[in-house]
Amino acid sequence: MKISLLSAVLLFVAVFFSSVDTFANKSVAGSQGHVKNSAIVGSYNCTMSLMGWPVNQGIITFDASGKVSISGNEFEYVINGKNNLSLRDISGSYNYEYSIDGDKLVMNYSDGTVFSCQKKNNIAPGRSVPQTPNSESSRSAGGEYSNQTxxxxxxxxxxxxxxxxxxxxxxxxxxxxxxxxxxxxxxxxxxxxxxxxxxxxxxxxxxxxxxxxxxxxxxxxxxxxxxxxxxxxxxxxxxxxxxxxxxxxxxxxxx
Missing domain, CATH: 2.40.128 (Lipocalin)
Structure with missing residues (x-):
């Protein structure tokens, strides 16, 4: 059997714990034509929390190419309307509410998952970033992920x-x-x-x-x-x- 991919948070949250290369902004048709939000471009230190509890930290990088490379896999994102962010790959699309206030980016998913991000000014868009604690370096021989739970x-x-x-x-x-x-x-x-x-x-x-x-x-x-x-x-x-x-x-x- 082939296990199907589940809820969106699913995919994005899962890969969030792997190394993140680039995450880009792409135009999308809106009520007034194609809309591009260049304010989101850049690299961010992000904390993921679930129902108010901090879960992990990592780096997300948006560039202007319209694609995101996460652990060697490429994805796209589009902005629908004013503050809806849609992540897309061949398995489907996953929708988040997002807001930008200066250097702060917040992304919310319907199950209570929140990404709270602070822009890093010292990492140029598109540059590779270090792996997070839950990335390849923490995977064990007994199983891909080593986890106390x-x-x-x-x-x-x-x-x-x-x-x-x-x-x-x-x-x-x-x-x-x-x-x-x-x-x-x-x-x-x-x-x-x-x-x-x-x-x-x-x-x-x-x-x-x-x-x-x-x-x-x-x-x-x-x-x-x-x-x-x-x-x-x-x-x-x-x-x-x-x-x-x-x-x-x-x-x-x-x-």
Whole structure:
């Protein structure tokens, strides 16, 4: 199975913890034609907070090319109207509210994530910047991300769907196993029968993950990045339900 990318904060937040090269301003059609906000161009020291709690820090750099390179991946952003910022890549677009006040940039996402940024005048737009503490240098051999809270997510989590009718049936099941140290492996199977035909497949995927508050940031073996959301967590810290791509995964569904 291929895990789909989730909520936007998802993608941008995940890559925020990697090295950031350039993040650019691009024109976008508005009610009065193409609008460009050159005030956003530059490099910023940014603090990310979730529901008012500081989570991490890093550097974001906007230039005038209309693209952003994050960990070798290129993205675009467009400004819609006065203060709506849309981040785009091949997987879709993710919308933030933003405001600029002098050298201060603030970006807000609908789930409560806030990026509070202060412009750095000593880094020219487009110049490479140092990696943040959660970047490549902090990735471990046991899993791509080394994190003290990864133990909260371990064991097998499953989801299932199926349908039948008219003499045919279809079922799909997915099982993700988290090792509690930052590595995961997923198996999925789908089966179809009907009209004298039968088909079954069992693809496998794997990668790394990091637990950060109510979000789970993951990378697949092919380099795709995404996020999942915690749906249920026990008083001892164990995560027992998560949402990935709109699907609920739980150990209870593995029965």
């Amino acid at each position: 990864n133990w909260q997510l371990q064991g097998s989590f499953c989801t299932w769907s199926g349908s039948s009718g008219g003499g045919s049936s279809y079922s799909s099941s997915k099982n993700i196993t988290f090792d509690g140290r930052g590595a995961w492996q997923m198996t999925s199977s789908s089966a179809y029968s009907g009209g004298g035909l039968a088909y079954q497949s069992s693809p496998v995927n794997s990668g790394s993950y990091r637990v950060q508050g109510q979000m789970i940031y993951y990378t697949t073996s092919s380099g795709e990045q995404g996020t999942a959301r915690v749906n249920m967590q026990q008083s001892d810290g164990r995560i027992t339900e998560i949402y990935i791509g709109g699907e609920l995964y739980s150990p209870s569904l593995c029965q």
